[in-house]
Every structure is written in structure tokens, then in C-alpha cells.
Amino acid sequence: MKLSPQQLQFFETFGYLHFPGLVKDEVDWIIEEFEAIFAASGQVHDGTQRSCIVPFIDQRERLCTLLDHPSIDGLISSILGPDFNYLGGDGNFYTGDTRWHSDGFHSIGKYLKVAFYLDPLTSDTGSLRVIPGSHRVDVEGWSARQARDASELWGISQQMVPHVALETQPGDVAAFNHNLMHASFGGSTARRMFTINCCAYCHSEEEIEELEKFVAGSARFWKDQVHSEIMRSTASPSRMRHLQQAMEHESHLPALAAKARAEMDEPARG
Numbered sequence: 001m002k003l004s005p006q007q008l009q010f011f012e013t014f015g016y017l018h019f020p021g022l023v024k025d026e027v028d029w030i031i032e033e034f035e036a037i038f039a040a041s042g043q044v045h046d047g048t049q050r051s052c053i054v055p056f057i058d059q060r061e062r063l064c065t066l067l068d069h070p071s072i073d074g075l076i077s078s079i080l081g082p083d084f085n086y087l088g089g090d091g092n093f094y095t096g097d098t099r100w101h102s103d104g105f106h107s108i109g110k111y112l113k114v115a116f117y118l119d120p121l122t123s124d125t126g127s128l129r130v131i132p133g134s135h136r137v138d139v140e141g142w143s144a145r146q147a148r149d150a151s152e153l154w155g156i157s158q159q160m161v162p163h164v165a166l167e168t169q170p171g172d173v174a175a176f177n178h179n180l181m182h183a184s185f186g187g188s189t190a191r192r193m194f195t196i197n198c199c200a201y202c203h204s205e206e207e208i209e210e211l212e213k214f215v216a217g218s219a220r221f222w223k224d225q226v227h228s229e230i231m232r233s234t235a236s237p238s239r240m241r242h243l244q245q246a247m248e249h250e251s252h253l254p255a256l257a258a259k260a261r262a263e264m265d266e267p268a269r270g
């Protein structure tokens with residue numbers, strides 16, 4: 001699959017794309033694998049707070065193959081280039097609302113999240129909401145990026161912030177720029193979703209520094225490396241191309257993860 005120039009222009013302008021039914025034919029086994037990962041982890045999701053496993057697709061050989069899936073590879077390659085970096089991702093049982101936020105803010109490099117929601121979701125039952133255009137680094141001082149302060153800024157609740165809701169059915173895929181403001185409201189106490197994080201191949205020193213900063217973020221999950229051994233040992237040469245650069249820039253991670261283990265009661269939940 002290759003995205004059209006119009007889809008790519010939409011992504012650059014608004015920061016997201018929605019692909020209804022992109023992995024519809026695979027969704028049964030994807031859900032089975034999702035459940036198997038949580039069952040094997042020993043984590044019991046009791047609905048009081050988010051449960052999260054990182055890196056997620058890496059936990060099972062079959063789920064790793066999503067990176068090789070022509071539609072997923074085509075989607076990511078179209079946006080980031082064929083030599084994109086795979087940077088892990090999380091698998092979640094979400095509980096309730098997620099307030100407005102972006103996944104950091106990268107003014108250097110290009111970072112993409114691909115999200116798989118495994119339950120039918122509407123705007124008011126926990127589907128992803130996005131503020132189109134809020135990812136743009138060339139729009140400075142737009143207070144949409146402070147949507148978490150909606151009540152002080154605009155006298156409205158966070159739920160009322162103008163947005164597009166990506167209402168999803170299992171098998172749909174949503175992709176968005178990490179800089180994009182996003183949230184969800186009204187979700188159940190067991191909303192299933194997992195993500196794949198990627199960035200464009202880094203060439204400049206600044207891009208590599210940004211990549212190393214992103215990699216350092218895995219420390220809060222107590223991870224010594226970005227990918228699992230399963231992901232790496234089962235990789236074909238074409239998948240390995242997406243793992244290599246992160247592997248070359250993760251040597252700072254074990255020390256940071258050791259520090260996190262010493263300071264935190266449990267790995268982060270997001």
C-alpha cells in the first residue's frame with residue numbers, strides 16, 4: 001500500500017489519518033494475541049487505572065509481523081520513508097478519560113504513532129479525539145496546545161474542546177504525528193488499544209540527539225533496550241532495517257533504566 005499525494009498532504013496539514021478496516025481481515029488473531037500478552041504478563045487489569053505493557057507487539061512473534069504487514073509498512077513508509085525506525089509502542093487497557101496532550105513535541109525529526117483500537121468506539125465512549133493542525137511546528141503560540149487548560153482559557157470543559165473524533169471499529173487504524181494534541185472521553189474501564197511508534201531515519205546530529213532522547217524515554221518502563229529479543233531474533237533483513245538505528249543508539253538506556261528501577265515502585269503506566 002502506498003498513500004496518495006492527497007493523503008500525505010492531509011497528514012502534513014492536519015497531523016493524522018484514519019484508515020477504516022485496514023487490518024479487518026487480521027483483527028481476530030490480533031485481539032487473541034493482545035489478550036494472550038496480558039494473560040502471560042500476570043498483570044490483572046482491575047479497571048481502577050491504566051494497565052500498560054511496553055514494548056507491546058514485541059512480546060509475541062506473530063504480533064511482531066505487523067511491522068512486515070504490507071498495509072502497515074506501506075502506511076508508515078509513505079509518511080516517514082522506506083528506511084523508517086521502529087521505536088516500540090505500548091499495549092493498554094485504558095480506564096476512563098485521557099486528558100488533552102501530545103506525545104512530547106518534536107521540532108526536530110518526524111515521529112509517528114500508529115494506533116489500533118480493538119473495541120467499537122464513538123466520540124462519547126472513548127474514541128480518539130484530535131485537534132487538527134495542532135502538530136505544526138510552524139504555527140507558534142496557538143493556545144490549542146494548552147487544551148488541558150480549557151476551562152481557564154476558554155471557559156469550557158476539556159470534553160467541549162473543538163476536535164475531530166476518530167470513531168473506530170476493530171480493524172481500523174489511526175495514525176498521527178506525535179506532536180498532535182489528542183484525548184479521549186467517556187471510555188470504559190477496559191478499553192483495549194496498542195500502538196506502534198516510529199520516526200524517520202535520522203541523518204543529522206540534531207536528529208540523532210532527538211532519537212536518543214526518545215530512546216531514553218523507555219527507561220521509565222524499566223527497559224534496557226528499545227525492542228524485545230523476539231522482535232530482533234525473528235526479523236527478516238527488511239524488518240531489521242527498521243530496528244538498526246535505534247539499536248545503534250540505545251547504549252545509554254541500561255543505566256537510565258537501572259536508575260528508574262531504583263527510584264520507582266513499578267514501571268510507568270504510560
Ligand SMILES: O=C(O)CCC(=O)C(=O)O
Binds near residue numbers: 103128
Ligand atoms: O486512547 C486514548 O485514551 C489516548 C491514546 C493516547 O494518548 C496515546 O496513544 O498517546
